[in-house]
Amino acid sequence: MSHSFDHSSGEAPAIRTRFAPSPTGFLHIGGARTALFCWLAARASGGEFILRVEDTDRERSTAESVQAILDGLAWLELDPDAGPFYQSERMHLYRSAVARLLDEGKAYRCYCSRERLEKLREASMERGEKPRYDGHCRHLDRPPEGVEPVIRFRNPDSGTVAFRDRVRGPIAFDNRELDDLVIQRTDGTPTYNFAVVVDDLDMRINLVIRGDDHINNTPRQINLYHALGAEAPEFGHVPMILGDDGARLSKRHGAVGVMAWRELGYLPDAMVNYLARLGWSHGDREHFSRAELIELFRIEDVNRKASRFDVEKLNWLNQHYLRTAPAERVAPELDWHLRRAGLDPAAGPPAADLVKVQAERCETVVEMVQQSRPFYADFDEFDPGAAKKHLRPVAAAPLQAVRDRLVETEWTPEALGEAVRATAEALEIGMGKIGQPLRVALMGHGQSPSIDQTLWLVGRDRALARIDRALAFIAERAATSG
Numbered sequence: 132m133s134h135s136f137d138h139s140s141g142e143a144p145a146i147r148t149r150f151a152p153s154p155t156g157f158l159h160i161g162g163a164r165t166a167l168f169c170w171l172a173a174r175a176s177g178g179e180f181i182l183r184v185e186d187t188d189r190e191r192s193t194a195e196s197v198q199a200i201l202d203g204l205a206w207l208e209l210d211p212d213a214g215p216f217y218q219s220e221r222m223h224l225y226r227s228a229v230a231r232l233l234d235e236g237k238a239y240r241c242y243c244s245r246e247r248l249e250k251l252r253e254a255s256m257e258r259g260e261k262p263r264y265d266g267h268c269r270h271l272d273r274p275p276e277g278v279e280p281v282i283r284f285r286n287p288d289s290g291t292v293a294f295r296d297r298v299r300g301p302i303a304f305d306n307r308e309l310d311d312l313v314i315q316r317t318d319g320t321p322t323y324n325f326a327v328v329v330d331d332l333d334m335r336i337n338l339v340i341r342g343d344d345h346i347n348n349t350p351r352q353i354n355l356y357h358a359l360g361a362e363a364p365e366f367g368h369v370p371m372i373l374g375d376d377g378a379r380l381s382k383r384h385g386a387v388g389v390m391a392w393r394e395l396g397y398l399p400d401a402m403v404n405y406l407a408r409l410g411w412s413h414g415d416r417e418h419f420s421r422a423e424l425i426e427l428f429r430i431e432d433v434n435r436k437a438s439r440f441d442v443e444k445l446n447w448l449n450q451h452y453l454r455t456a457p458a459e460r461v462a463p464e465l466d467w468h469l470r471r472a473g474l475d476p477a478a479g480p481p482a483a484d485l486v487k488v489q490a491e492r493c494e495t496v497v498e499m500v501q502q503s504r505p506f507y508a509d510f511d512e513f514d515p516g517a518a519k520k521h522l523r524p525v526a527a528a529p530l531q532a533v534r535d536r537l538v539e540t541e542w543t544p545e546a547l548g549e550a551v552r553a554t555a556e557a558l559e560i561g562m563g564k565i566g567q568p569l570r571v572a573l574m575g576h577g578q579s580p581s582i583d584q585t586l587w588l589v590g591r592d593r594a595l596a597r598i599d600r601a602l603a604f605i606a607e608r609a610a611t612s613g
């Protein structure tokens with residue numbers, strides 16, 4: 132064997148693996164998890180992670196989808212060591228491999244019409260058999276004229292294809308179950324099974340990690356490797372992801388694209404942690420940093436059983452990362468969401484300050500931005516209910532007093548808290564009599580973090596201006612009602 136993963140002989144060999152998405156949609160949760168497992172396997176072994184875009188299906192592949200996949204990977208920070216390579220730019224490789232197989236009699240031209248194939252299919256269905264091509268064109272004396280042929284691989288007629296899947300263990304297929312696979316379409320483009328083998332060989336991939344929906348393709352691909360005179364790589368087929376109802380995860384279950392989860396306010400570190408645990412485990416531990424994942428991940432520890440997508444757990448992890456991640460990890464996400472909400476990150480407190488105060492109160496970055504709007508931009512008007520209740524003439528004196536004190540206060544939460552307390556004390560009123568009007572003055576409504584933190588985040592100039600605005604509002608209200 133040219134590729135051996137014998138862990139008993141000391142150092143595990145470097146894994147060369149690849150993520151090979153077809154660009155026909157977003158980067159889905161399942162694809163992202165496959166990419167993560169590939170990335171981890173490569174990183175854990177000091178190997179390489181290659182990105183290959185499988186865009187030979189010209190009708191279904193789009194440039195937007197390629198971009199969406201690249202964006203998704205970049206967001207999760209699953210950076211490839213090589214690529215992206217595009218199959219559409221590698222056609223010469225597939226053509227020359229087809230030519231070689233034709234030359235060596237390991238592939239042949241097939242002229243069968245759609246109608247004939249359809250009849251064949253129906254006949255086998257009637258007999259209760261799996262549809263198989265019958266090898267009709269293997270020995271054609273006189274090919275029909277004017278028909279553009281497909282190229283078929285001459286699959287061995289007997290014997291078994293056996294391999295040890297690194298997730299699922301030993302697997303064997305009988306060659307009699309496999310028919311002669313189309314490897315090149317009439318338009319000259321290669322089919323998935325062929326292009327994938329030519330590329331994995333050319334890229335010297337030694338471990339293929341992919342979804343187990345491909346498991347039936349694997350014996351066909353192994354036969355192709357052998358026909359091309361090569362050993363097959365090893366395989367690790369990862370089980371699928373189910374929704375909470377036990378059906379395969381789909382749009383029905385909510386957001387399935389990773390970038391949709393970004394838009395919902397999840398952090399990439401939370402997502403990576405969550406995806407890793409979706410089918411992989413290490414004891415009963417739940418929290419893993421990237422470095423820990425790299426240290427601990429082994430493809431053999433991936434579950435054989437399908438895993439269920441659990442939003443509760445993702446929420447829990449997201450909040451954990453919001454609370455514990457260093458501010459510089461959260462800041463880029465916060466900036467992105469502020470901009471998305473039409474706010475300017477530079478017009479308010481630094482991300483680190485905001486996170487320190489708001490993380491406890493929020494499960495997602497979106498929630499954090501929703502609750503932080505007044506720290507970044509002026510509000511249009513006071514919430515009528517809150518204003519009616521708290522911006523009354525009795526609040527004018529406390530607001531004025533606290534303003535006078537704030538002008539001279541150092542802008543730290545401690546000093547600000549002290550200033551509000553001292554004002555209440557001097558006026559001999561309860562904290563609520565000053566805190567609530569002040570909060571409405573600063574935020575436009577009655578919900579915010581503690582008053583010292585609120586002042587701190589609003590900032591000196593903005594806080595003073597907003598208190599003035601509230602005082603003017605109270606004065607006007609007094610004038611019109613009285």
Ligand code: GLU
Nearest residue numbers: 151152153185327341345
């Ligand atoms: N393009 C295939 C897919 O997206 C890749 C399968 C493989 O990794 O071989 O399903």
